[in-house]
Amino acid sequence: MTRKVLVFAEVKDQQLRNVSFEAIAAGKTVAEGGEVVVALLGQGVDGLSESLFQYGADRVVVVNHELLAQYTTDAYTQAALATIEAEQPEGIVIGHTSIGKDVSPRLAARLQSGLISDVTAIELAGGNVVCTRPIYSGKAFEKKIVTDGKLFVSIRPNNVPALELDTSRSGQAEVLSVEITNLRTIIKEVVRKATDGVDLSEAKVVIAGGRGVKSEDGFAPLKELADVLNGAVGASRGACDAEYCDYSLQIGQTGKVITPDLYIACGISGAIQHLAGMSNSKVIVAINKDPEANIFKVADYGIVGDLFEVIPLLTEEFKKLKV
Numbered sequence: 160m161t162r163k164v165l166v167f168a169e170v171k172d173q174q175l176r177n178v179s180f181e182a183i184a185a186g187k188t189v190a191e192g193g194e195v196v197v198a199l200l201g202q203g204v205d206g207l208s209e210s211l212f213q214y215g216a217d218r219v220v221v222v223n224h225e226l227l228a229q230y231t232t233d234a235y236t237q238a239a240l241a242t243i244e245a246e247q248p249e250g251i252v253i254g255h256t257s258i259g260k261d262v263s264p265r266l267a268a269r270l271q272s273g274l275i276s277d278v279t280a281i282e283l284a285g286g287n288v289v290c291t292r293p294i295y296s297g298k299a300f301e302k303k304i305v306t307d308g309k310l311f312v313s314i315r316p317n318n319v320p321a322l323e324l325d326t327s328r329s330g331q332a333e334v335l336s337v338e339i340t341n342l343r344t345i346i347k348e349v350v351r352k353a354t355d356g357v358d359l360s361e362a363k364v365v366i367a368g369g370r371g372v373k374s375e376d377g378f379a380p381l382k383e384l385a386d387v388l389n390g391a392v393g394a395s396r397g398a399c400d401a402e403y404c405d406y407s408l409q410i411g412q413t414g415k416v417i418t419p420d421l422y423i424a425c426g427i428s429g430a431i432q433h434l435a436g437m438s439n440s441k442v443i444v445a446i447n448k449d450p451e452a453n454i455f456k457v458a459d460y461g462i463v464g465d466l467f468e469v470i471p472l473l474t475e476e477f478k479k480l481k482v
């Protein structure tokens with residue numbers, strides 16, 4: 160059946176996050192030929208609509224409000240509900256990001272709809288939309304087949320491929336005014352951790368260090384390799400607990416869940432809680448001096464050796480490829 164689908168784009172530092180384009184692609188599948196409307200919520204975000212059209216949006220609705228300059232649950236929920244009210248979509252797609260995880264259950268509760276969360280693949284089969292999502296911390300996958308009309312899904316970043324950029328597409332964004340009231344939280348100041356380089360949640364290449372890295376300084380070779388590969392540095396909880404790095408780098412069940420094209424685990428044993436955050440990576444390389452380490456069971460390529468010898472060699476070789 161044809162559906163009108165509302166896709167929520169996500170903005171960080173006045174830039175669209177890639178998951179917005181992936182959500183449009185998912186929205187196209189859900190729409191089954193129907194209209195895909197993208198909602199852009201924020202402040203001063205009007206100028207971002209062009210690439211949404213180029214990635215497949217049929218219409219773009221912009222909600223500009225000073226109280227949306229920084230994400231807060233109350234403000235975003237109100238603005239999103241007002242957009243849903245105005246558009247009356249039969250399907251909703253949002254990224255399964257920190258924002259999506261916070262807002263989507265609230266929206267579903269208020270709309271009295273179901274929610275299929277953390278979807279890693281979405282397709283049409285037998286006339287129905289079929290959503291694949293991991294269960295049991297990524298040890299198994301389930302397929303949800305949607306047989307009735309309405310559909311609300313959140314998609315995991317880096318899993319549903321975005322459509323090809325089509326620069327011939329364009330459009331005029333529409334503006335929707337919303338009222339935002341009764342906020343229970345206000346943001347007075349945003350204090351950023353000094354992180355440079357690529358965003359871990361959206362990185363195509365992640366070099367992760369574990370307790371085997373042995374110290375804060377031990378992360379230096381990993382950082383160098385990440386720079387050469389235009390990737391991000393991540394960590395196991397072991398490394399975070401040992402204070403070798405910040406918890407914002409933690410990958411796993413209680414950290415970030417990521418799906419890069421290439422994941423290189425360095426000095427990480429491969430505990431189940433760590434695997435929950437990275438086992439769906441497209442290619443996994445493990446470097447560990449213990450040949451029995453559990454990480455090798457999920458690795459596509461395993462290197463048994465000392466990470467402080469192996470990583471500089473890899474970095475040198477990748478540097479040569481770049482020249």
Ligand code: FAD
Pocket residue numbers: 368369370371372394395396397398409410411412413414415425426427428429430431432433436446447448449452464465466467
């Ligand atoms: P270790 O298990 O100590 O492994 C270190 C590895 O480094 C070893 O395999 C060793 O052979 C190797 N090594 C040492 N020196 C070198 C060297 N020079 N070269 C190469 N290899 C070397 N963990 C997470 O990661 N993420 C989570 O989200 C998470 N959530 C958790 C939630 C709960 C409720 C619990 C109970 C635990 C959680 N954990 C999580 C912790 C998890 O169980 C493990 O303790 C942790 O992942 C171990 O980190 P590690 O692999 O770095 O350390």
